[in-house]
Amino acid sequence: MIVHLFDGTYELFRHFYGLRRFNKGKDAPLGAVTGVLNTLLEMIEGGATHLGVATDHVIESFRNELWPGYKTGDGIDPALWAQFHPLEEAIRLMGIAVWPMIELEADDALASAAHLAAADSRVEKISIWTVDKDLGQCVSGTRIVQVDRKAKAIRDAAAVKEKLGVEPALIPDFLALVGDSADGYPGLEGIGRVGAARMLNTHGRIEDFPAHVLGERRDLALLFKKLATLRTDARLFGNVDELQWRGPTDEFSGWAMQSENEKLLKRCLKAAPPQLQ
Numbered sequence: 001m002i003v004h005l006f007d008g009t010y011e012l013f014r015h016f017y018g019l020r021r022f023n024k025g026k027d028a029p030l031g032a033v034t035g036v037l038n039t040l041l042e043m044i045e046g047g048a049t050h051l052g053v054a055t056d057h058v059i060e061s062f063r064n065e066l067w068p069g070y071k072t073g074d075g076i077d078p079a080l081w082a083q084f085h086p087l088e089e090a091i092r093l094m095g096i097a098v099w100p101m102i103e104l105e106a107d108d109a110l111a112s113a114a115h116l117a118a119a120d121s122r123v124e125k126i127s128i129w130t131v132d133k134d135l136g137q138c139v140s141g142t143r144i145v146q147v148d149r150k151a152k153a154i155r156d157a158a159a160v161k162e163k164l165g166v167e168p169a170l171i172p173d174f175l176a177l178v179g180d181s182a183d184g185y186p187g188l189e190g191i192g193r194v195g196a197a198r199m200l201n202t203h204g205r206i207e208d209f210p211a212h213v214l215g216e217r218r219d220l221a222l223l224f225k226k227l228a229t230l231r232t233d234a235r236l237f238g239n240v241d242e243l244q245w246r247g248p249t250d251e252f253s254g255w256a257m258q259s260e261n262e263k264l265l266k267r268c269l270k271a272a273p274p275q276l277q
Helices: 008-023 031-045 084-093 106-118 133-138 157-164 168-178 193-203 211-228 252-258 262-271
Strands: 002-007 050-056 097-101 125-129 144-148 153-155
Touching (some): 002 008, 002 031, 002 106, 008 031, 008 050, 008 084, 031 050, 031 084, 050 084, 050 106, 084 097, 097 106, 106 125, 133 157, 133 168, 168 193, 168 211, 252 262
Parallel strands (some): 002 050, 002 125, 050 097, 125 144
Antiparallel strands (some): 144 153
């Protein structure tokens, strides 16, 4: 089987601002939610059977206690923020496993789900659907891959190394050195992508760097590495069978009618495997 892991937060942002280009600021209350559901359904119609969606139920996480500049929910458009929790409910009613994260982040959920699924020998491949470079650290050989829908690219371990210059396991170290503006930490001044890759390919992990390489900045680099390292210990499911889509729940019809998504409901019912209902 193939397990598909989906970044719900990223997709909500993508659909929201995609619609903004056409609606002139007149946002439909659940416009972005509907867009995400349509994307998930397209995956199912394309043959996906086992799916899980990670979301940020709140933007802050344990990382905010480690670094004051770490990303928060400040500045998120209210019309977008208002669709975060309705998205989680709609995905659940659609019958798809959803993991709303509070102390951890959606990226941690994706990493944890990949870790759990990889332990099952029945799983042939795990596809992580996100462009976030953080998730590259989860890629393993050709079994755990990262799918970039925007670039229409599937990146295995070799492709991740070609893109960033380091193997997947060293991505937290790489981000610690160069920083991640999206997450709000700067990295070490004077170290760029090429230099960071060269240092890591020469010395390995930051913990293994000779003392003179980073000097007094070593502790700061290790702090940033902790921010960049995704957690894999979230207990999201006990068995990958829990990720098998069996069609929408009975409550989904009410949600679809109320949100004027009758067409989406019909497609869900048509796509649902009869033997599993």
